[in-house]
Amino acid sequence: MELSGQRLLVGLMCGTSGDGVSGALVETEGLGRDRQLRVLAHEIMPYPREIRDRLFAMFLPNRFSASDFAHLHRDLGELLAEAALRIIEIGEHRPRELTAIAVHAPTVFHEPPELDHEGVHVEIGEAAIIAERTGVTVLCDLRPNDIAAGGQGAPLSAFVDWALFTDDQLCRAVQNIGGIANVTFLPPGSDLRDVLSFDTGPGNMVIDGVVHTLTRGRDEFDRDGERAAQGSIDKPLLAELLAHPYVARRPPKTTGREDFGQQFAEELVQRARELGVGENDLVATATAFTVECIRVHYDRELRTRAQVDEMILYGGGAHNPTLVRMLRERIAPTKVRLHDEFGIPGDAREAATWAVLADESLAGRSANVPAASGAHHPVILGKVVRTRVEHQP
Numbered sequence: 001m002e003l004s005g006q007r008l009l010v011g012l013m014c015g016t017s018g019d020g021v022s023g024a025l026v027e028t029e030g031l032g033r034d035r036q037l038r039v040l041a042h043e044i045m046p047y048p049r050e051i052r053d054r055l056f057a058m059f060l061p062n063r064f065s066a067s068d069f070a071h072l073h074r075d076l077g078e079l080l081a082e083a084a085l086r087i088i089e090i091g092e093h094r095p096r097e098l099t100a101i102a103v104h105a106p107t108v109f110h111e112p113p114e115l116d117h118e119g120v121h122v123e124i125g126e127a128a129i130i131a132e133r134t135g136v137t138v139l140c141d142l143r144p145n146d147i148a149a150g151g152q153g154a155p156l157s158a159f160v161d162w163a164l165f166t167d168d169q170l171c172r173a174v175q176n177i178g179g180i181a182n183v184t185f186l187p188p189g190s191d192l193r194d195v196l197s198f199d200t201g202p203g204n205m206v207i208d209g210v211v212h213t214l215t216r217g218r219d220e221f222d223r224d225g226e227r228a229a230q231g232s233i234d235k236p237l238l239a240e241l242l243a244h245p246y247v248a249r250r251p252p253k254t255t256g257r258e259d260f261g262q263q264f265a266e267e268l269v270q271r272a273r274e275l276g277v278g279e280n281d282l283v284a285t286a287t288a289f290t291v292e293c294i295r296v297h298y299d300r301e302l303r304t305r306a307q308v309d310e311m312i313l314y315g316g317g318a319h320n321p322t323l324v325r326m327l328r329e330r331i332a333p334t335k336v337r338l339h340d341e342f343g344i345p346g347d348a349r350e351a352a353t354w355a356v357l358a359d360e361s362l363a364g365r366s367a368n369v370p371a372a373s374g375a376h377h378p379v380i381l382g383k384v385v386r387t388r389v390e391h392q393p
Helices: 049-056 066-090 127-134 143-148 157-165 205-214 223-230 235-242 262-275 279-302 321-331 346-362
Strands: 007-013 020-029 036-046 100-104 107-111 120-123 138-140 172-177 180-186 196-202 310-314 335-338 383-385
Touching: 007 066, 007 346, 020 066, 020 346, 036 066, 036 346, 049 066, 066 127, 100 127, 100 346, 120 143, 127 138, 127 383, 138 346, 157 172, 157 180, 157 196, 157 346, 172 279, 180 279, 196 205, 196 279, 205 262, 205 279, 223 279, 223 321, 235 262, 235 279, 262 279, 279 321, 310 321, 310 346, 321 335
Parallel strands: 007 100, 100 138, 172 310, 310 335
Antiparallel strands: 007 020, 020 036, 107 120, 138 383, 172 180, 180 196
């Protein structure tokens, strides 16, 4: 597809937290480092409780039928189509004005490649329904292309971090704290061969899982970090957490719910009870686990290459004042700046990332970063679903 001038795209991101859909309508022009990006509208749309319960029933260690999977695949397609139309309406545009809708549907299973097996990534949410309901071309399943080329399928945000935030003078690290936390390291004036990006470990996922377990589902997260602020970090338990094998692994690497999902959280709650750790102390310790995973990786993987001048922070974790306070203390002297300071709302960033990646793909350009994902070579990302008939035989 030939792309020129300004384009409108919608990005939809269903992150690893499993709490809803983040949508963004963006206006963009240019490609690569020449790209200009403006967010016209964005919103986070929580899943209906019934959909969320059915989705979480798909996560390990649960088992499910093909029928359960197929029906949720359909119903999530309908939900994602509604989300796309809502974002377009909020932005005061019409579907026919769009170039494409980019979709990261909920991940049911992600396993990076190992020496004895290839990687695999499965999302759930029918893209054909989104295309049919909106009349807009849809790009979906961006990760499997990188995995097929030997990569981890993540972090794909590295390309967008590089395009938007590389500075000729400053060394930057773009840090996302979603369900999982990931970082992109950007030396001054870097090209894609210089970029390092990987998952640092859990973001909000363990904190959310612990709170969900402690409250028996009454609360799904630690609102404003209040529980953690009232607790104290249990250092022996934190040391046990930091002994997790993922922390010691070297990049390229990714992780997800398979390592740090609800089963991990439930086992952590049980371990805390065995040690006599109080509930708020446990939440504080889980929060510190996220922060210390980030610090360890900065010290071992980034600062051995260059002093990191600035961290650019976004994701749900940026709304947790206790987590951010801990992070500022532990990451010093690196300056922590919020994504919003650069004109792109942090809450819109992940959805906007998918829109940019789709735009690069439609232009026939690769947008994975082999140095970050471990892929053997650059690839064009995604699968294209079209419904418009342009040439009728």
